[in-house]
Amino acid sequence: MSVKVASIGLKGLEGYRVDVEVQVKEGFESIVIVGLPDASVKESKERVTAALHSLGFPLVEKKVIINLSPAEQKKNGPLFDLAIAIGILKSGGFIQDPVPMDAGFIGALSLDGTVHPVEGMIAAILAARKLRLKRLVLPFDPTIPRIEIDDLELVYVETLLDVMNFLAGQQLLPLLPEVEMIEKSLVTSRDFNQIIGHDFAKRGLEIAASGGHYVLMDGPPGCGKSLLAETFPTILPSLSKESQLEKISLYQLAGAPYSSLILPPYRHPHHSASAVSIIGGGTNPKPGEVSLAHRGVLFLDELGEFSKKTLDMLRQCNC
Numbered sequence: 001m002s003v004k005v006a007s008i009g010l011k012g013l014e015g016y017r018v019d020v021e022v023q024v025k026e027g028f029e030s031i032v033i034v035g036l037p038d039a040s041v042k043e044s045k046e047r048v049t050a051a052l053h054s055l056g057f058p059l060v061e062k063k064v065i066i067n068l069s070p071a072e073q074k075k076n077g078p079l080f081d082l083a084i085a086i087g088i089l090k091s092g093g094f095i096q097d098p099v100p101m102d103a104g105f106i107g108a109l110s111l112d113g114t115v116h117p118v119e120g121m122i123a124a125i126l127a128a129r130k131l132r133l134k135r136l137v138l139p140f141d142p143t144i145p146r147i148e149i150d151d152l153e154l155v156y157v158e159t160l161l162d163v164m165n166f167l168a169g170q171q172l173l174p175l176l177p178e179v180e181m182i183e184k185s186l187v188t189s190r191d192f193n194q195i196i197g198h199d200f201a202k203r204g205l206e207i208a209a210s211g212g213h214y215v216l217m218d219g220p221p222g223c224g225k226s227l228l229a230e231t232f233p234t235i236l237p238s239l240s241k242e243s244q245l246e247k248i249s250l251y252q253l254a255g256a257p258y259s260s261l262i263l264p265p266y267r268h269p270h271h272s273a274s275a276v277s278i279i280g281g282g283t284n285p286k287p288g289e290v291s292l293a294h295r296g297v298l299f300l301d302e303l304g305e306f307s308k309k310t311l312d313m314l315r316q317c318n319c
Contacts, residue, residue: 003091006104006133007083008124009068009075012285013249015127017104019069020080022087027063033084035068038076047078048085050111051160057094064088078108079118082137085109085160086167097167102134103155105163113160117141122249126242128152137163145261147245192231198224209235216303229268229299236264236296243295250294254287265296271305279313290317 002023009018031045045066049059066084068075083105089095106124107115117139128136129152140156147154155172157163166172195202201217205228208215217225239247244261251258258265269278269289280288290298300306 001091001093003087003099004101005083005087005090005099006101007080008104008106008127008131008136009073010077010079010120010123010127011073013120013123013246013253015124015130016070016073017127017131018073018075018080018083020083020087021067021069022084022091023065024059024062024088024092025065026061029059029061029063031059031064031066033066033068035066035071036074037068038074040078041068041075041080044078044081044084044109047081047109047111048088051085051109051113052088052094054111055113055160057089057092059088059092062092064091077118077120079106079120079124081109082107082115082139082160082163086163089164095164095167097164097169099167100135102132104128104131104133104136105138106136107139107157109160115139115157115159115163117144120249120253122147122245122252125149125152125154126245126249137166144248145244148241190227190231190234192234195224195227195231198228201228205232206235226299226301229297229301230266232299233264233266233297238262239264239295246294250287250291254292256292263296265293266299267293267297268299268301271300271302273310275307275310275313278310279317290314 002021005020007018007020008015031049033042033045052059068080086099086105090099106118106121108118110116121138121141122144125136125147129149133152135153135155137155137157140158155166157166157172162172205215207213209232217228219225239262247258247261247265267289276282276288278289280286280291
């Protein structure tokens with residue numbers, strides 16, 4: 001019997017639906033994964049097999065075929081471990097409860113059946129909402145602030161047994177992240193209204209903030225350009241819930257810390273920074289300073305000192 005379990009694949013910050021199709025039949029004990037999996041996805045068969053064995057579901061004399069659809073899209077990361085395990089349990093007859101197709105499953109499995117957070121979970125949550133999934137089963141991560149999204153129920157789990165209990169209709173105890181959103185007043189050390197004078201420059205920045213315009217400031221050293229730029233985010237509108245999720249996903253993908261969710265980001269790279277660190281990309285592509293300043297401020301101090309390559313790339317990027 002073939003079973004289909006919904007999951008989320010990521011291509012950068014863009015998410016798409018992946019149907020994990022699993023078929024378990026009698027035969028030589030083996031697991032085959034098709035659908036353009038990378039090395040981390042291929043390794044999931046070892047993690048899933050060990051996790052199921054530790055929970056008392058050994059795959060003895062079972063041949064398992066796993067297809068990650070769409071087959072033409074390359075799959076990466078351990079995001080599909082949980083969906084693969086649920087598909088094997090259902091197709092192998094270890095559980096009888098139905099797997100709802102309007103529910104998605106993401107998470108990496110350890111050898112004892114614990115479900116661990118993975119990189120890009122916020123992006124996967126946003127993708128699940130766009131894909132109109134009703135529920136998303138995901139690992140509990142205390143470092144992610146509490147998220148409430150309309151029309152999408154987030155079911156936090158810690159082990160594979162929690163997922164099995166959820167499928168059986170049992171009510172799970174709520175797992176709420178401890179990190180809450182920081183209030184604007186607690187993170188603002190300098191505010192735009194604290195600046196005395198500079199009426200002409202402040203008027204220009206206010207117009208730029210209201211219309212989303214670029215600003216070029218010129219003046220002698222020490223006249224207050226950096227101070228005006230540093231306090232500029234405090235007159236921008238606070239980030240909406242959707243923008244906060246976008247900010248978290250970008251900073252998590254880049255491995256960069258952030259101090260506030262409500263305030264728009266403020267990035268000020270040094271003029272000696274490489275073009276890749278500012279624009280993004282690299283051997284293992286990651287967001288650059290331009291992406292980290294999304295919905296906020298990117299301050300390029302000493303603009304003329306940046307390399308010509310960096311300035312050309314900035315001129316061509318849509319930012």
